[in-house]
Amino acid sequence: MDVKLVNPFIDATIHVLSSMAFTTAHVGKPYLKKDNLAKGDVTGIVGLIGETRGTLSISFSEECIIAIVSMMFGEKITVINEEVQDAVGELLNIVSGQARQKLEGMGRLLKGAIPTVISGKNHSITHITSHSIVAIPFETDAGRFTIEICLEE
Amino acid sequence: MDVKLVNPFIDATIHVLSSMAFTTAHVGKPYLKKDNLAKGDVTGIVGLIGETRGTLSISFSEECIIAIVSMMFGEKITVINEEVQDAVGELLNIVSGQARQKLEGMGRLLKGAIPTVISGKNHSITHITSHSIVAIPFETDAGRFTIEICLEE
Helix, strand or coil, X not given: CCHHHHHHHHHHHHHHXXXXXXXXXXXXXXXXXXXXXCEEEEEXXXXXXXXXXXXXXXXXXXXXXXXXXXXXHCCCCCCCCHHHHHHHHHHHHHHHXXXXXXXXXXXXXXXXXXXXXXXXXXXXXXXXXXXCCEEEEEEECCEEEXXXXXXXX | CCHHHHHHHHHHHHHHHHHHHCCCCEECCCEECCXXXXXXXXXXXXXXXXXXXXXXXXXXXXHHHHHHHHHHHCCCCCCCXXXXXXXXXXXXXXXXXXXXXXXXXXXXXXXXXXCEEEEEEEEEEEECCCCCCEEEEEEECCEEEEEEEEECC
16 A cells, blocks of 8 residues: 555544544554454444545554543543444544545545444454555554554555 | 345345355344444444445354354354454455345445454444444344444435
């Protein structure tokens, strides 16, 4: 996957967390996902389709998403409930929308499907494609999260 | 969601399990998903996009998917590993493809995004949409599974 196609997702993630959750996200080194060892406690997934197929997921540890959503809501959240799941869907929708807008400017038109949020301690995520999957780790004061992107170019 | 749009997914699920995994799946009564209490141990999700947005998921209990994949592979599987996750992705892809083919015959053109498979004991699934989500329970000799569909019409 062309690195130029990854940058819009990184920029959108940093911008959305900053503007919606007053959270600074430091991007780590992107890597190609070779196995399904990436794990999370809450994951948002959205399918992408245009002239190609794709997928975007964002996986948070429990402490990380609880801190982020507490900042978003301006009140202390203590458990992963339906409001937290909806907030993950909302964050994902906006990241996906901003990134797709930039990609459109690069001549790559993609639409987003209905997002799905999965909650469950320490689940693993496998994207079913023969193409490479780019994983991008982020660090915040509240903990780590990872986004994964695949576009079949 | 129009019930006519649901039937192709039911038919495809029964046909794919029968032809690929020699498993008879009895369909239960479809219901509107009002909360996110549906749970599973392995879930496959695929985004759908055409003139509307959609999503399709299929959630299995551990014992159910292990029995189904054992039948598919013709050998006894004992744990949920990468091969089982790939098999869930393959089942989902074929169900999605067959259902979309029937929908196309009804004048509803939809494409499928890259599927994602989530593994983790007793996770919950929330689709982020204001439209109704139809859940369809199935029963097999090996246990139960559920498919969930949403098309924003």
